[in-house]
Amino acid sequence: IETMGRRLEILWRLSSDTECPDVVVAPVRALVQTMGPHGSEAEPIVVSPGDVLDPVELVEKLVLSGYRREFQVEHRGEVAVRGGIVDVFPSTADVPVRIDMWGDDVERLTEFSVADQRSTIDRDQVRLFPARELLPTEAVRSRAEKLIATEPWGRESWQRLADGETFDGMESWLPWLVDEPAVVFDVIAEHAQVLLVEPRRMRDRAKDLLAEEKDLATTLAATWGAVDADGDVKVFPRLHVEFDRLLQRTEASAWTVVNVSDGPGTESIETTAWEQVLGDGKRLISQLRGLLADRKSTRLNSSHTDISRMPSSA
Numbered sequence: 001i002e003t004m005g006r007r008l009e010i011l012w013r014l015s016s017d018t019e020c021p022d023v024v025v026a027p028v029r030a031l032v033q034t035m036g037p038h039g040s041e042a043e044p045i046v047v048s049p050g051d052v053l054d055p056v057e058l059v060e061k062l063v064l065s066g067y068r069r070e071f072q073v074e075h076r077g078e079v080a081v082r083g084g085i086v087d088v089f090p091s092t093a094d095v096p097v098r099i100d101m102w103g104d105d106v107e108r109l110t111e112f113s114v115a116d117q118r119s120t121i122d123r124d125q126v127r128l129f130p131a132r133e134l135l136p137t138e139a140v141r142s143r144a145e146k147l148i149a150t151e152p153w154g155r156e157s158w159q160r161l162a163d164g165e166t167f168d169g170m171e172s173w174l175p176w177l178v179d180e181p182a183v184v185f186d187v188i189a190e191h192a193q194v195l196l197v198e199p200r201r202m203r204d205r206a207k208d209l210l211a212e213e214k215d216l217a218t219t220l221a222a223t224w225g226a227v228d229a230d231g232d233v234k235v236f237p238r239l240h241v242e243f244d245r246l247l248q249r250t251e252a253s254a255w256t257v258v259n260v261s262d263g264p265g266t267e268s269i270e271t272t273a274w275e276q277v278l279g280d281g282k283r284l285i286s287q288l289r290g291l292l293a294d295r296k297s298t299r300l301n302s303s304h305t306d307i308s309r310m311p312s313s314a
Helices: 001-014 026-031 054-063 140-149 152-162 170-177 199-224 281-298
Strands: 023-025 046-049 078-082 087-088 098-102 106-113 119-122 126-129 194-195 254-258 308-309
Touching: 001 308, 026 199, 046 054, 054 078, 054 087, 054 098, 140 152, 140 170, 152 170, 152 199, 194 199
Parallel strands: 023 308, 194 254
Antiparallel strands: 046 126, 078 087, 087 098, 098 106, 106 119
């Protein structure tokens, strides 16, 4: 749940004019993994003291966003209601938050301890991102309803999806529920700069992921009795895309970064490692000051660097 929440948060920030990160670092698995049909449109629910909101409507929105209603909040992706108090553990947070309501008014917003359920630190604002990449929208439910008849081997899961349920592993069924799989490069801005570090290794890693998925799908298909009209085991649609698919639908410029030059015309950058400090604090501080001085002299327009990481939920 935390990984999916973080993925959705970064996708939301990539589409934001004010909070778009300067740098996003992503492993190959996160790049080739198919996104949910509404991943780039996932908006957080923002709550602040003084807001006016309907607590019933708030809980309904959270449940539709993949949160599980419980008697007491203990894990990410859970929400609980006790009188005028709504407890929720955001998918992207390290601690849960408590929303104290007076009618429809948010009186107080605090973090609280899972161990003893006591409020701890006041908060000025909380963003509640979805806890699932696959949400039970009308389109998803309708698609799942049709699969009950066309793919009877998965009837139990299709029925749960058609009923609007959320459950662990539901994102595995994404390939059956979308027509055009999307990846993160599909939603980045045209002026973005893509750096593919060691693309040959990236391509090999993508092939390994596809091979692993194929082997698992073949085993599961035989176990579930998923066979075609000729009695052969069905070939399942993939959760991951081919490496060559990554840049097909983006106008962003892409550069490759390699350790060994491909030819005499390849631009090269010389880098050196830090000198070992071996517990010498003064020496470490001296190196840091030197780096800061170099950065100030070479800084162009940005006054800060925002580095986010794009995790993979598979």
